[in-house]
Amino acid sequence: MASLQRFFKREPRAPLEYIKSFRLRAWIGAVLLFLYAPLLVLIVFSFNDSKRTIVWKGFTFKWYSKVFENEGLREALGNSLFIAVACTAVSVLLGTLAAFVLWRFKFPLKGLLESGLNLPIVVPEICMGVGVLMFFAWLKWPNDMPWPLNLSQIIIAHITFAFPFVAIVVRARLESFNKEYEMAALDLGASQWQAFKDVIVPHMAPGIVAGALLAFTLSLDDFVITFFASGPGTVTFPIKVYSMVRFSVTPEVNAASTIIILITVLATVAAMRLQNPPKPTTN
Amino acid sequence: MANDDVIIKIENVTKRYGKVAAVDNVSLEIKRGEFFALLGPSGCGKTTLLRMIAGFEVPTEGKIFIDGVDVSNVPPNKRPINTVFQSYAVFPHMSVFDNVAYGLQFDNVPKADQYQRVMAALADVKLDHLADRKPDQMSGGQRQRVALARALVKRPKVLLLDEPLSALDAKLREAMRFELTALQEKVGVTFVMVTHDQDEALAMADRCAVMERGRLMQTANPSSLYEFPSNRFVADFIGSVNLFAGKLVVDEPSHAQFYSEELGGKVFFDHGVSGAANENMWVGIRPEKIEMIKHVKKGPTPAMEDCPPDCNVFKGVIKQISYLGSESVYEVMLPNERIMRVTRPNLSRWDQEDFTWDDEVWLCFHGDSPVLLQN
Amino acid sequence: MLAPTIWFLFFFVAPMALVWGYSFGENDGLLGVKITGTIKNYAQAFDPEILKVLRESVVLAAIATFVCLILAFPVAIAMTFASDKAKSWLLLLIMLPFWTNLLIRTYALIAVMRTEGLINHSFEWLHGIAVMVGIPVGDYAPMPLLYNKFAVVIGLVYVHLPFMVLPLYAALDRLDRSLIEASLDLGAGHLQTMYKVVAPLALPGIAAGLVITFIPAMGAYLTPDLLGGPDDLMIASLIERQFKRANNWPFGSALSFLLMYITMIFFVLRSYFEAKGGKVAVH
Numbered sequence: 001m002a003s004l005q006r007f008f009k010r011e012p013r014a015p016l017e018y019i020k021s022f023r024l025r026a027w028i029g030a031v032l033l034f035l036y037a038p039l040l041v042l043i044v045f046s047f048n049d050s051k052r053t054i055v056w057k058g059f060t061f062k063w064y065s066k067v068f069e070n071e072g073l074r075e076a077l078g079n080s081l082f083i084a085v086a087c088t089a090v091s092v093l094l095g096t097l098a099a100f101v102l103w104r105f106k107f108p109l110k111g112l113l114e115s116g117l118n119l120p121i122v123v124p125e126i127c128m129g130v131g132v133l134m135f136f137a138w139l140k141w142p143n144d145m146p147w148p149l150n151l152s153q154i155i156i157a158h159i160t161f162a163f164p165f166v167a168i169v170v171r172a173r174l175e176s177f178n179k180e181y182e183m184a185a186l187d188l189g190a191s192q193w194q195a196f197k198d199v200i201v202p203h204m205a206p207g208i209v210a211g212a213l214l215a216f217t218l219s220l221d222d223f224v225i226t227f228f229a230s231g232p233g234t235v236t237f238p239i240k241v242y243s244m245v246r247f248s249v250t251p252e253v254n255a256a257s258t259i260i261i262l263i264t265v266l267a268t269v270a271a272m273r274l275q276n277p278p279k280p281t282t283n
Numbered sequence: 284m285a286n287d288d289v290i291i292k293i294e295n296v297t298k299r300y301g302k303v304a305a306v307d308n309v310s311l312e313i314k315r316g317e318f319f320a321l322l323g324p325s326g327c328g329k330t331t332l333l334r335m336i337a338g339f340e341v342p343t344e345g346k347i348f349i350d351g352v353d354v355s356n357v358p359p360n361k362r363p364i365n366t367v368f369q370s371y372a373v374f375p376h377m378s379v380f381d382n383v384a385y386g387l388q389f390d391n392v393p394k395a396d397q398y399q400r401v402m403a404a405l406a407d408v409k410l411d412h413l414a415d416r417k418p419d420q421m422s423g424g425q426r427q428r429v430a431l432a433r434a435l436v437k438r439p440k441v442l443l444l445d446e447p448l449s450a451l452d453a454k455l456r457e458a459m460r461f462e463l464t465a466l467q468e469k470v471g472v473t474f475v476m477v478t479h480d481q482d483e484a485l486a487m488a489d490r491c492a493v494m495e496r497g498r499l500m501q502t503a504n505p506s507s508l509y510e511f512p513s514n515r516f517v518a519d520f521i522g523s524v525n526l527f528a529g530k531l532v533v534d535e536p537s538h539a540q541f542y543s544e545e546l547g548g549k550v551f552f553d554h555g556v557s558g559a560a561n562e563n564m565w566v567g568i569r570p571e572k573i574e575m576i577k578h579v580k581k582g583p584t585p586a587m588e589d590c591p592p593d594c595n596v597f598k599g600v601i602k603q604i605s606y607l608g609s610e611s612v613y614e615v616m617l618p619n620e621r622i623m624r625v626t627r628p629n630l631s632r633w634d635q636e637d638f639t640w641d642d643e644v645w646l647c648f649h650g651d652s653p654v655l656l657q658n
Numbered sequence: 659m660l661a662p663t664i665w666f667l668f669f670f671v672a673p674m675a676l677v678w679g680y681s682f683g684e685n686d687g688l689l690g691v692k693i694t695g696t697i698k699n700y701a702q703a704f705d706p707e708i709l710k711v712l713r714e715s716v717v718l719a720a721i722a723t724f725v726c727l728i729l730a731f732p733v734a735i736a737m738t739f740a741s742d743k744a745k746s747w748l749l750l751l752i753m754l755p756f757w758t759n760l761l762i763r764t765y766a767l768i769a770v771m772r773t774e775g776l777i778n779h780s781f782e783w784l785h786g787i788a789v790m791v792g793i794p795v796g797d798y799a800p801m802p803l804l805y806n807k808f809a810v811v812i813g814l815v816y817v818h819l820p821f822m823v824l825p826l827y828a829a830l831d832r833l834d835r836s837l838i839e840a841s842l843d844l845g846a847g848h849l850q851t852m853y854k855v856v857a858p859l860a861l862p863g864i865a866a867g868l869v870i871t872f873i874p875a876m877g878a879y880l881t882p883d884l885l886g887g888p889d890d891l892m893i894a895s896l897i898e899r900q901f902k903r904a905n906n907w908p909f910g911s912a913l914s915f916l917l918m919y920i921t922m923i924f925f926v927l928r929s930y931f932e933a934k935g936g937k938v939a940v941h
Contacts, residue, residue: 013341014339014340014341015338015339015358015359015839015842015848016339016739016835016838016839017739018735018736018738018739018740019736019737019739019740019741019744021736024732024735024736025736027732027733027736028732028733028736028748031729031730031733031819032751034729034816034819035751035752035755035816035819036755037770038763038766038767038769038770038816039755039758039762039763039766041766041769041770041776042762042765042766042769045769093661094661094662094665095662097661097662098662098663101662113663113666116666116671117662117666119670120666120670122873122921122925123674123918123921124873124874124876124877124894124917124918124921125874125877125879126877126879126893126894126897126898126914126917127674127677127877127897127914127915127917127918128670128673128674130677130897130901130910130911130914131670131673131674131676131677131914132669132673133901134673134676134677134680134907134911135669135672135673135676138676156669157669159665159669160665160666160669160670163662163665167662217757220759221757221758221759221760223760223761223879223880224879224880224894228901238759238760238761241761241762241765242761242880245761245764245765245768245884246884249765249768249769249772249775253765254769257759257762257765257766260758260759260762261758261759261762264757264758264759265754265757265758267757268750268753268754268757269750337839337843338842338843339839339842358842359839359842359843360842360843360844360845360846360847361845364843365843365844366839366840366843368836368839368840369836370834370836372834372836372837372839372840373840374837374840374841374855374859375837375859376858376859385841385844385846385854386844386845386846389844389845389846389847389850390845430840433840433844434843434844437844437845
């Protein structure tokens with residue numbers, strides 16, 4: 001309560017300290033309420049001991065155990081995590097490579113390739129989904145392969161839209177690299193490869209980790225492209241939830257969603273920390 | 284506020300950011316019509332003080348009066364004060380004319396008068412021929428003039444200038460010094476300038492306030508700051524000075540003596556020095572106030588006769604010479620290995636050849652040259 | 659560089675080219691498609707019924723974008739002038755829902771807004787109190803919050819708000835704050851300063867925010883599908899139907915490419931605004 005009082009206290013403020021204005025605080029509070037209230041309600045009612053989800057009937061974990069007992073949901077969750085991990089691994093490799101080469105070298109058609117790589121980011125998901133669907137149909141890609149090969153279409157599609165994101169994050173990180181560090185390493189006797197390994201890679205590292213987390217959440221999050229890329233038998237978590245949501249709101253879906261929210265929150269916080277490490281105070 | 288000549292009165296103003304006091308209990312009066320400078324090293328709080336006068340920061344404690352009115356809680360757009368920003372802050376999406384006219388619309392100046400006033404203000408800064416330009420087609424110096432015109436056209440009671448010359452190149456900076464002082468005399472508005480450049484402050488201001496770590500160290504006119512610094516920081520910050528720690532051993536109304544271990548001897552003052560005899564004291568001697576005389580090795584101390592009576596004399600050896608054209612700076616090592624810095628004007632074209640490395644010299648300065656300083 | 663390029667060409671450019679090719683094709687038999695170079699698929703898009711869906715997509719997305727701008731601008735302003743610590747907290751709070759699974763967020767909205775959801779439930783409860791204290795308010799009829807255009811707009815705003823905050827914040831943060839101070843110093847009020855100085859200078863950022871929000875909002879599939887009624891079709895649902903139900907791949911391809919063209923036009927507009935803004939020296 002004390003912090004709430006401090007939050008609303010009127011104190012003398014400098015003209016540009018807009019964040020101390022009461023009206024702006026109320027506005028931000030309303031926006032955050034709008035963003036968070038539905039999610040919080042969802043999480044709270046995943047612990048509610050009632051099938052009818054709007055009245056609080058007591059605390060329970062039973063929906064979580066139901067989630068793990070639900071064969072279909074468990075399989076979907078497993079598939080989603082497998083896809084996300086595979087997609088992250090390949091995306092990081094491709095994205096980092098693309099970022100480094102585009103940053104370092106000049107070659108013909110570089111500009112074209114650079115803007116081309118942005119396309120998967122700006123193209124509407126539905127268009128890409130359609131493209132992937134038609135492409136695999138055209139290739140007559142087999143639909144009845146055993147696990148995990150039956151996920152290959154989804155993984156390929158996810159990599160295709162995820163690795164440009166990784167490239168952008170790593171590239172942004174490389175922009176802040178002072179090339180004199182590398183020259184200093186070479187000047188002090190390091191070989192090109194040693195300079196790359198000892199100076200450039202450590203600088204890229206936070207970008208790579210952030211990019212990896214980004215690719216992971218993007219893959220875990222994707223519904224539309226997966227919806228089109230998946231064969232009839234394969235189900236990922238969003239697809240499973242989609243089919244459940246169409247019929248009703250159940251605490252079981254709440255519980256499964258809460259698990260996914262928890263995973264994304266952790267990944268996001270980690271990624272933000274890595275991208276903006278606590279800066280040493282300047283001046 | 285009995286004194287009608289005071290335009291800005293700062294009363295025990297403190298500004299804290301968290302636990303750090305950027306401005307620490309500063310009281311100050313700025314007189315109507317003067318060119319006032321806030322001088323100090325970076326981070327001393329001078330800009331924070333200026334921003335509090337302008338209204339961009341709110342004092343944690345204390346009050347600010349402008350022309351007798353307490354403005355501590357008045358927002359910047361309601362204060363009779365205007366600012367020339369360090370980056371000039373000329374609006375890039377408006378023409379020069381629109382920039383200067385911008386502030387007038389809030390003063391309810393009729394459109395017809397607006398045009399006249401804008402053009403007059405632009406003429407004051409010699410930009411009336413560029414009224415239609417966009418700022419991105421102008422040099423830094425020109426944009427600064429736009430910023431000046433834009434502020435002065437509002438006829439403020441005080442004009443604040445934040446490091447006005449820092450973004451200009453050396454030659455232009457020199458010229459702008461004279462122009463700014465001329466402009467100030469012409470428009471008669473009180474100017475308050477923030478600068479870290481002591482030359483700038485001494486050359487332009489009628490009075491300066493020297494600040495350090497949020498505190499006001501001394502407020503005086505430029506020559507008093509240089510010749511009669513009231514403490515060690517001011518003496519050291521303004522110009523160059525030789526400082527030696529020691530204590531007062533004779534303290535009479537007509538003369539005084541100061542003993543310094545560091546200097547390896549006594550310094551004689553031909554006047555009484557005020558201030559309690561304190562253990563922690565310093566003597567300061569400006570390098571240009573020391574005369575350097577060649578030590579001729581015959582006789583006991585033959586060169587001593589060349590020094591006037593009442594003179595302080597020390598022996599040393601020249602270790603370093605920097606030739607600066609108009610003058611040369613010599614670093615002379617005293618017998619106890621401390622360095623005394625001496626400057627000598629190069630009055631003739633051969634003067635710098637009078638002394639060379641490892642010359643043994645006498646250093647003399649008159650009894651009214653040194654200043655006694657407290658920490 | 660070879661690996662990312664090949665991946666990009668093979669799994670992105672090729673599928674998109676295939677879609678483009680099919681958009682000039684005709685159904686041939688039950689499964690086959692023959693590329694005949696016809697433009698009848700594009701002509702079909704000007705069918706009044708299809709045109710109505712396209713128009714509605716644009717209108718709904720535009721309304722949502724506008725609401726996002728109104729909601730986001732004060733938040734971005736407050737963020738720009740907040741202390742570093744408050745800034746990173748706000749950024750995290752705005753970004754967290756963005757990374758949370760889209761389907762989960764939509765589901766959370768459904769859970770709150772449905773007839774027996776929290777909002778209606780709360781109103782019913784208030785209504786009950788009103789009845790108890792003797793205010794003649796009649797019987798409580800749950801508000802139809804879901805399965806209409808209102809729900810679609812709310813959903814689009816909910817999902818796309820972070821898209822708007824970030825570019826606005828980026829643009830405002832780059833603004834030399836002494837320009838704002840100069841405006842205040844010269845006598846302008848805060849609103850006048852926003853209107854006369856901040857808005858013109860942040861125009862590239864505002865344009866970026868509008869485009870970045872509008873494009874995915876217009877191409878959104880899940881939100882209108884789950885929150886809208888049967889008549890609230892948006893373009894993405896229309897495309898999906900051609901593939902999953904109507905089995906008219908050529909027409910679906912043509913619609914996809916229409917959506918792509920609109921996207922491209924907006925991105926060109928955006929870079930135009932950015933170039934224009936670049937001339938105005940913002941440092």
